[in-house]
Amino acid sequence: MRMHQRMMQAKGANPDETWARKMIEHHRGAIETGNILLSRGSDQQLKAMARKSMAEQQKEIDELQTWLRTHRKAA
DSSP: OHHHHHHHHOOOSSHHHHHHHHHHHHHHHHHHHHHHHHHHOOOHHHHHHHHHHHHHHHHHHHHHHHHHHHTTOOO
């Protein structure tokens, strides 16, 4: 729910910036759900998948923030 709210609030000056901002929030939501699985889940295979996914999500957040900075948008 929180991810959806943050995605809906993420806006930019043009479609490119808006997309980048919404995707950052989407990836942050995926990391949050991964953290829930890591703290409460019991299946080690799923936890390994969550760790891998979380690392990939963070990499994409970093890339999108770099794009925003490169295009003179506050990350």
